[in-house]
Amino acid sequence: MAAVPASRAHADVPRPRLRRGSLTREIIVSESLRLLDENGLDGFSLPKLGRALGADQTAVYRHFASKDDLVLAIADQLIGEAMAELEPSACWMDTLTEMARRLRTTYLAHPAAASMSAYRTTQGPAEIRAVDIIIGAMLEAGFEAAEAALMYRAVGDFSLAWAGSEALFLALDKRLQQNDRAAWRQAYLAVDRMEHPSIWQVRTELPEVKDDDIFEAILKTVMTGLHQLAPRPCACHAPAQCWPAELAD
């Protein structure tokens, strides 16, 4: 990539000063997201962001106190996107399942952004609303106050940790990701039958496992456990009825 845009390749004409008010927090956040989605973590820095906005390298500091401040705003945007128009379902298990899936979908759509901002807490309206819905589901499940609080953290943190860790992996260099996957494939197949008999037994199936299926498997496991532990399990997901059909692998 040329260091100087073609339009002023042969001269030192400085970029014209940006009009006052050209930059807003909203514009900066959305450009950050675009940059992160297109170029990954390496394509994102405050200098690069400033240049991408057609502004000075340090212009962003007029709107965000620090890079961390900007990251929190990005986190807020993501959680808002994930929880947009979410309405709790009549069935508390559906509600929890839906929220976990939505969070993961959003994080996977913006892995670099998510990898920077997951695990941060913003106290934004979207976040508070999501918390309220999860706790509501736990109360619906019949947990008493202290237990409901505990189980909210358990399931909420689980959803966040899972989606965040997938995003973190996807935000690695494509090169490194490929290496990791290829190395595992090879390690599995080359394993010694006597030394690692269990791996050997499933060596051909291991590389075929798909990320989406893994997520659905752990989600189903967690929900099955919750169904078992809840004082008031929801009727519509009674183990022998619709549940296996809906989440069957």
Add this chain to the structure above:
Amino acid sequence: MAAVPASRAHADVPRPRLRRGSLTREIIVSESLRLLDENGLDGFSLPKLGRALGADQTAVYRHFASKDDLVLAIADQLIGEAMAELEPSACWMDTLTEMARRLRTTYLAHPAAASMSAYRTTQGPAEIRAVDIIIGAMLEAGFEAAEAALMYRAVGDFSLAWAGSEALFLALDKRLQQNDRAAWRQAYLAVDRMEHPSIWQVRTELPEVKDDDIFEAILKTVMTGLHQLAPRPCACHAPAQCWPAELAD
């Protein structure tokens, strides 16, 4: 902190050259871990590491191709520490529970190191062995090959994601951690009863939830679900028997 050690504060006597062979990969990894444990992520960089070793800022590059290479070695060290002397128990549920707890304990003991290296894969002997044990547990549980492979990934990735995300939070600036916790405490208590009725209902219990209890709660949920879904559940953890007593909150 003074820029120049007292012993040569008044002169420009250069540090004597290190003897050949003073540095090894083992020494460097263990010093890295010490630095990360004591000073956190901010206290760790290749220049700082070199200085801490009494060597040149760039000396580490003679033993590791890049910082990423060093991070992988640190990851290997951690997984080895977590899985040291681990023997599968007679009960597959005990085995899985034990592994998840061990990984978390190790990661929480080295949060900064874990936050850099979690989610990376090293194919070291310790890692391969852990994989073999988990798959063995799944076969023990009666899952067929393809399902065993899937459930290994589900439970293995879950353990890694959870421990990693706790480490990531603990590796933040103490300042930021405190902010995050305090903000939540305040946000919960100040919540509007009409707007967020469920939060309001458990507002006093929420700030009291402890991290260890959250982990045990999600672990119990996952294990309960697994017990339910396994073709051959282990007898010793039949829901009505020892299980509730052992993992009761």
Add this chain to the structure above:
DNA sequence: AAGCCATTGTCAATGCCTTTGACTCTCTCT
């Protein structure tokens, strides 16, 4: 309409980071 002045965009600079290439010393092998 004139002028104030806080806000916002720009510039220059600091100090840190990762990584590289050239160098120099030193240990080991012949």
Add this chain to the structure above:
DNA sequence: AGAGAGAGTCAAAGGCATTGACAATGGCTT
């Protein structure tokens, strides 16, 4: 003893986050 490779050192390039000083500008007061 001499050679050569490996290990430690030095200098430097190019990036990043952040800061302080400076300058334009657009709304507000009068």
